Amino acid sequence: MRIGTLKTSYGADEALFDSSVQRGLLVLLALGAVAFPFVASPYWLFLACLCAINVASATGLNLLTGYTGLVSLGQAAFMSVGAYAVAVLEIRLGTPFLLNLLIGAALAAVIGILVGIPSLRVKGLYLAIATIAASVILHFLFSHWSLTGEARGLSMPPASLFGYVIDQPFTLYWLIMPVTCLMVLGAANLLRTRIGRAFIAIRDRDISAEVLGIPLLRYKLTSFAISSFYAGLAGGLWAYFFRVVTPESFPLVNSIFYLAAIIVGGMGTILGGILGAVFMTLVPELLKFAANWLTPIYPDALAALAPVRTIVFGGLIVGFLIFEPRGLAEIWRRVRRFFHLWPFRT
Amino acid sequence: MSLARADMAARPILEVSGLSLAFGGLRALSDVSFTVPEEAITAVIGPNGAGKTSLFNTISGFYRPQAGSIIFAGENLQGVRAPQRAARGLARTFQNIALFRGMTVLDNIKLGRHAHMRTGVLDALLYWGRAQKEELELRAEIEERIIDFLEIQHIRDAAVGTLSYGLQKRVELARALAMRPRILMLDEPVAGMNREETEDMARFILDVKEEWGVTILMVEHDMGMVMDISDHVVVLNFGQVIASGTPREVQGNEAVIAAYLGSGDVGEIARRIKAEAA
Amino acid sequence: MDMLFLAEVALAGLGAGALYALTGVAFVLIYKATRVVNLAIGEILMLGGYAFLGFAAGLGLSPWIALPLAIAAGGVFGWVVERSLIRPMLGENPISVFMVTIGLGSILAGAVQLAWGADPLRLPEFLPGTPIxxxxxxxxxxxxxxxxxxxxxxxxxxALFRFSRGGVALKATAADQGAAYSVGIDVPRVFSIAWILACATAAGAGVLVGAIGGISPTMGVFGLSVLVVVIIGGLDSLAGALVGGLLIGLVEALAGTFLGGEFKLVVTFALLLVLLMVRPYGLFGTHEIERL
Structure with missing residues (x-):
């Protein structure tokens, strides 16, 4: 139970984690994340990396869609920009991987700005379709350009640091997890400054925001740039993780996946992006477990896995939107509120 | 000495001349001219549909007029876009409250300072150095100068959607004050308020003028309040200025009385104008 | 260039475009009445094709009985969707509502694959075969x-929209839901009817599309082209859907023939981007006036 919070400075009140309980939980979580690779099997490490990559990308999309209110169905395409850039740089130049990741992300940000330009004139679905159009054009470009290996795509060498090769789930975890944590922290920081406030203002009432001193186009493009920077970075991590990048690696359905992740997790909350991405990454795996488990009773279970995944994916989107529109983050808040008063329930 | 002071006070901070605005064939403003003297309260009144809010929206830079000029603090605002006008000190509130529902009261107020802050994307991502310093300074200033002043300490962390209408209007005023206004444009600051809330708001507006030295331009239907607190009154009807002057001058003006009698909202207002004039 | 060949390609394109237009009209109908962007339209079309297959091949009915049954099935499906998924979302933000339809599309694609398998299937022949x-x-x-x-x-x-009472009710609802309500139009009923008509139309279009090119669980991508059609025409314009449909059919046919099949999508989407920059609300769409 928590009784009131007493703060003695504005700084304490403006902190990201403002109670000792929160900070305690955070330390535990961090310790868990550090200990995890030493106890987990490669399979679980693989999943953890995949979750982290998806969290990074979903957090970026959340800034754009959840906070700025601009719907994008191009997040996967922006990821592909980062992934291809990293692959090309690694293959052609062999530059250090951190540099490659940053260049890939910056390139994605530039593409993001280009795609965002119509956002001043078009809104809602029209904008979403413009982002689909950009995805289609990028897909076409990557599958016809010799530099990106045309339809075959690219196979690339692993990242390496001072001759040490990062190619196992264990080592990749130490690359991917810290980068993702920094990205999430960055997003949370961004949201407590004037930039985050401008994003929310644009989402809630864009025209009033303009009269209050927020240049719309600049902030919409900033949001696109940051969001696609995050996507590009996530795509770069993805490339180092799988080491094969093809035009089919980032289909439109992946863009829908990220949108679904922030809906299921809770749009417009950082926690929502994290919870949603982890949840949506793990559900297909859970279904695989279920199918394996069911096979002795129902031999066709594995064959049914693919369509069932598609159905569950759609069902989660619909179900959350209708029954829990503020997502997993809201459920988490309810749980916390319960424990604030526990054991004295009112 | 006193003459010089009167001169100072009469120097206009905002000069609107020959302003015309039309939507298709509908003329919202035609040849509107008036001046707003510095450190005074100027009220724009007129029957519904007279063009008052259109006038505000044009001054804010949301509508582009077909003709005329707006000179603010000696600078012609033609071609200056809305966000830059806000940055130059044109702050305002809205007739239909325009608070951001996704933010707390405190964040809504902080948003007002946007144009005067320097934090860039990189500072913000790191929340280090400048970003942090700027945020904390802003927080302290808002707490000490605005939240205390407007007596809204108890709701600073509330979601704006949960507040009463009167409090929402007060938060809007707080946000406008955070904009470092040189001129504060209030669009119906007391519409829909009860007597007590109206009196509070009138007091705040007078205090803003006196303690902050901010010029006020307001649109208001509450004649009692307009007559009580304003130094100058501009009367609009059908998009045209039909009278202007001190409250007393305007009250006796035949055209003004006719405008109110001729419009829909006769009774109460006409009676009050006459009562005040008597 | 061989003019005869060009003419044949153009004719085939217009033929395909007519089906785009038809599905586009279904899309616009829903948007106009309910302001819902139905991204599941491609999957509902697919459902029509499979329903036809079920009635004709599964139950062994004559195709000419299976066709109206498939259309009716589409209508019933539309009614169920409107009541169960769309109505609870009334008043929610448009992003949420269109995500519901994306979710619905995913459920349909999965369900069809579960029931009929992932492989493409052919519909029983029932259309006339004499060359024209x-x-x-x-x-x-x-x-x-x-x-x-x-x-x-x-x-x-x-004709219906122009001359019938229902059409007027639909137009009124499209213009202002609240006002339509207050003059006694049964707005929820207009919503239901729009969904029923639109889904029935899409199902019928699905049978035609399936009869020409076969059906498969990935047939929903047809919806992507329809989306381009309605965006180009303007989301709330029936005439726009018609013009946009024929235009996109023609452009896809020409691009597919003279550039190659993989160019179809990229050419139409590039066209779309250019158009969005020039006319943000499509050729015939309504530009909403913004207020402070």
Whole structure:
């Protein structure tokens, strides 16, 4: 139970984690994340990396869609920009991987700005379709350009640091997890400054925001740039993780996946992006477990896995939107509120 | 000495001349001219549909007029876009409250300072150095100068959607004050308020003028309040200025009385104008 | 260039475009009445194709009985969707509502794959097979039939909106839901009817599309082209859907023939981007006036 919070400075009140309980939980979580690779099997490490990559990308999309209110169905395409850039740089130049990741992300940000330009004139679905159009054009470009290996795509060498090769789930975890944590922290920081406030203002009432001193186009493009920077970075991590990048690696359905992740997790909350991405990454795996488990009773279970995944994916989107529109983050808040008063329930 | 002071006070901070605005064939403003003297309260009144809010929206830079000029603090605002006008000190509130529902009261107020802050994307991502310093300074200033002043300490962390209408209007005023206004444009600051809330708001507006030295331009239907607190009154009807002057001058003006009698909202207002004039 | 060949390609394109237009009309109908962007339209079309297959091949009915049954099934499905998924979302932000339809599309694609398998299937032959020549240009009979059917249905719709009470109610609802309510129009009923008509239309279009090119669980991508059609025409314009449909059909046919199949999508989407920059609300769409 928590009784009131007493703060003695504005700084304490403006902190990201403002109670000792929160900070305690955070330390535990961090310790868990550090200990995890030493106890987990490669399979679980693989999943953890995949979750982290998806969290990074979903957090970026959340800034754009959840906070700025601009719907994008191009997040996967922006990821592909980062992934291809990293692959090309690694293959052609062999530059250090951190540099490659940053260049890939910056390139994605530039593409993001280009795609965002119509956002001043078009809104809602029209904008979403413009982002689909950009995805289609990028897909076409990557599958016809010799530099990106045309339809075959690219196979690339692993990242390496001072001759040490990062190619196992264990080592990749130490690359991917810290980068993702920094990205999430960055997003949370961004949201407590004037930039985050401008994003929310644009989402809630864009025209009033303009009269209050927020240049719309600049902030919409900033949001696109940051969001696609995050996507590009996530795509770069993805490339180092799988080491094969093809035009089919980032289909439109992946863009829908990220949108679904922030809906299921809770749009417009950082926690929502994290919870949603982890949840949506793990559900297909859970279904695989279920199918394996069911096979002795129902031999066709594995064959049914693919369509069932598609159905569950759609069902989660619909179900959350209708029954829990503020997502997993809201459920988490309810749980916390319960424990604030526990054991004295009112 | 006193003459010089009167001169100072009469120097206009905002000069609107020959302003015309039309939507298709509908003329919202035609040849509107008036001046707003510095450190005074100027009220724009007129029957519904007279063009008052259109006038505000044009001054804010949301509508582009077909003709005329707006000179603010000696600078012609033609071609200056809305966000830059806000940055130059044109702050305002809205007739239909325009608070951001996704933010707390405190964040809504902080948003007002946007144009005067320097934090860039990189500072913000790191929340280090400048970003942090700027945020904390802003927080302290808002707490000490605005939240205390407007007596809204108890709701600073509330979601704006949960507040009463009167409090929402007060938060809007707080946000406008955070904009470092040189001129504060209030669009119906007391519409829909009860007597007590109206009196509070009138007091705040007078205090803003006196303690902050901010010029006020307001649109208001509450004649009692307009007559009580304003130094100058501009009367609009059908998009045209039909009278202007001190409250007393305007009250006796035949055209003004006719405008109110001729419009829909006769009774109460006409009676009050006459009562005040008597 | 061989003019005859060009004419044949153009005819085939217009034939395909008529089906785009038909599905586009279904899309616009829902948008106009309910302001819902139905991204599941491609999957509902697919459902029509599979329903036809179920009635004709599964139950062994004559195709001419299976066709109206498939259309009716589409209508019933539309009614169920409107009542169960769309109505609870009334008043939610448009992003949420269109995500619901994306989710619905995913459920449908999965369900169809679960029931009929992932492989493409052919529908029983039922359309006339006599070759058709317009001048010297050959036109596949199925395509011609599709074009004719689409033209008739779209014509009926346009007449209906212009002259019937229901059409007026729909227009009123489209213009202002609250006002329509207050003059006694049963707005929820307009919503239901719009969904029923639109999904029935899409299902019918699905049978035609399936009869020409076969059906598969990935047939929903047809919806992507329809999306381009309605965006180009303007989301709330029936005439826009018609023009956009024919235009996109033509452009896809020309691009597919002269550049290669993989160019179809990229050319139409590039066209779309250019158009969005020039006319943000489509060729015939309404530009909403913004207020402070």
């Amino acid at each position: 020549f317009i001048g010297d240009a050959y036109l596949a009979p199925k395509v011609a039939f599709g074009f004719a059917a689409a033209a008739v249905v779209i014509g009926l719709f346009l």
